[in-house]
Amino acid sequence: LEYPVIRHMNNLESVYTYEGTHEIHTLILGQAITGQSAFA
Numbered sequence: 001l002e003y004p005v006i007r008h009m010n011n012l013e014s015v016y017t018y019e020g021t022h023e024i025h026t027l028i029l030g031q032a033i034t035g036q037s038a039f040a
Helices: 004-034
Strands: none
Touching: none
């Protein structure tokens, strides 16, 4: 990417995507460990 602003925006988007993915993985692992659904 040529423009620094766009490059920075894309980097931030990947951070937001990663954070959301981590939260979903945490909910799925919590359900697997406890047997209780976190998605009510």
